[in-house]
Amino acid sequence: MEINEVGVVRNDVDETKKQGYFRDVESIIEVKEEFADGLQEIERSGYLQVIFYFSRSEDYDLVGPRHGGKIRGVFASRSPHRPNNLGSTVVKLLSRDGATLKVEGLDAINGTPVVDIKPYAAPFDSSSPPEEKKEDPRRKIRRLVKTGDLENLLLKAGELHGHYCPFLALGVMAGNYALNQLGEAPGDMEKLVAVLETNSCFSDGIQYSTGCTFGNNALVYRDYGKTAVTMAIRGDRGVRLYYKEDNYLKENYPERTELFDRVVKEREGTEEDERALKRAWTEIAFDLIHVPVEDIFKVEQIRTPDLPDYAPIYEDGYCDLCGEKFMAPKGVGEEDGPQLCIPCAGGPYLQLDGSGLREVG
Ligand SMILES: [Zn+2]
Ligand SMILES: [Zn+2]
Structure with a gap:
């Protein structure tokens, strides 16, 4: 087996340090001239796997006390003292200048020989075990x-x-x-209800954070076209929030408003405009999240929230024309006569779309 040194690490660290120390350290990897062509297109990767040689490690213990004093085998540790003295770390690639790479997070001291560099590829390099099926899938949220x-x-x-x-x-x-106002959210499905007054980006923020969704019937939609929501516990109280500062974004981010008008309202943005808007939106969103809620929302306590009953379980009905099954009350026809599904009967039907809830047909 033959291993070649393809480059060397340059940084300000001359002493061995704990691994965590290197997280923010910038290093240069100088790739040797004869290997420099191998760097072509490397800047397409945001992260690299760097394999290097712990040149100062001499001997090793197959089993011994590791970090924190625990007794472990060498292959069960990240110790630099190993049979082949090879270390490997995923680093952030900051820039490339010819045969020189600037990276962040490489836990190797100045002068460390580098033996290989590869792009980090999440599907292969990060095999975190699949998430387990959980009794409460929303526990983390x-x-x-x-x-x-x-x-x-x-x-x-x-x-x-x-x-x-x-x-x-x-x-x-x-x-x-x-x-947080309502206290511990009850785990029982449909006990906690969101009454949403708009279908917009706001609605997804509500669905994700509260777990009251279109699909689990804990979301009630009232087509008022207001950026507002009432969160309520059945048989108990509720709280309504209405976004009152509709000039907040315009006043705080005027140049973004122009971009928004061009891309979204007039649908005349270029691809570059669209990317710029997404970047701006991201920046504003993560900014906005820190503004105190009471500053931009009207908050009302609702003593007895007006909520519909729990979702009923309907009998099945079958369409006499297409044969497809539907919830019985959705059938069209005389009570004891043939039943048709709504599309076979030619409508009309209710549709929730970008325009809100409306009757079609
Ligand atoms: Zn959105
Ligand atoms: Zn039908």
Whole structure:
């Protein structure tokens, strides 16, 4: 077996330090001239796997006390004293200048020989075990709410919503605030109800942070077109939040408003405009999340919230034309006569879409 040194680490650290010390340390990797061509296109990767040689490690124990004094085998540790003295770390690639890479987080001291560099690829390099099926899948989210960790709530809400934007942030803020006002959110499905007055980005912030969703019937939609929500516990109290500062974004981010008008309202933005808007939205959303809720929302305590009953379980009906099954009350026809589904009967029907709830057909 032959291993070549392909480069060397340069940084200000001349002494061995604890691993955590290196998290923010910037290092240069000088790649040797004869290997420099191998760096072509490397800047497409944001993170790199760097394999290096602990040149100062001489001997090792197969089993011995490791970090924190625990007795472990060498392969069960990250000790630098190993049979082949190889270390490997995922680092952030900051920039490349010819054969020189600037990286962050490389836990190797000045002069450490580098033996390999590869792009970090999450599907192969990060095999965190699959999440287990949980009795309470929202436990982590609930904990974020309980601790008021708005930043992480918003980060996660983006996974549902598809982008970060100010109204998603507002929804997360309102949901988080209301749940904390109501105290421990009851685990029972449909016990906690959200009455939403709009279907917009705000609604996804509410659905994610509160767990009251379109699908679990804990979300009631009232088509008022207001950025507002009432969070309520059945048989108990509620709290309504209405976004009152509708000039807040315009006043605080005037140049973003222009961009928004061009891209969203007039639909005349270029691709570059769209990217710029997404960046701006993200920035504003994570800014906005720290504004005190009472500053931008009207908050009302609701003593006896007006809520519909629990979702009923309907009998099945079958369409005499297409044969498809539907919830019996949705059938069209005389009570004892043939039943048709709504589309076979030619409508009309109710549709919730970008325009709100409306009758079609
Ligand atoms: Zn949005
Ligand atoms: Zn039908």
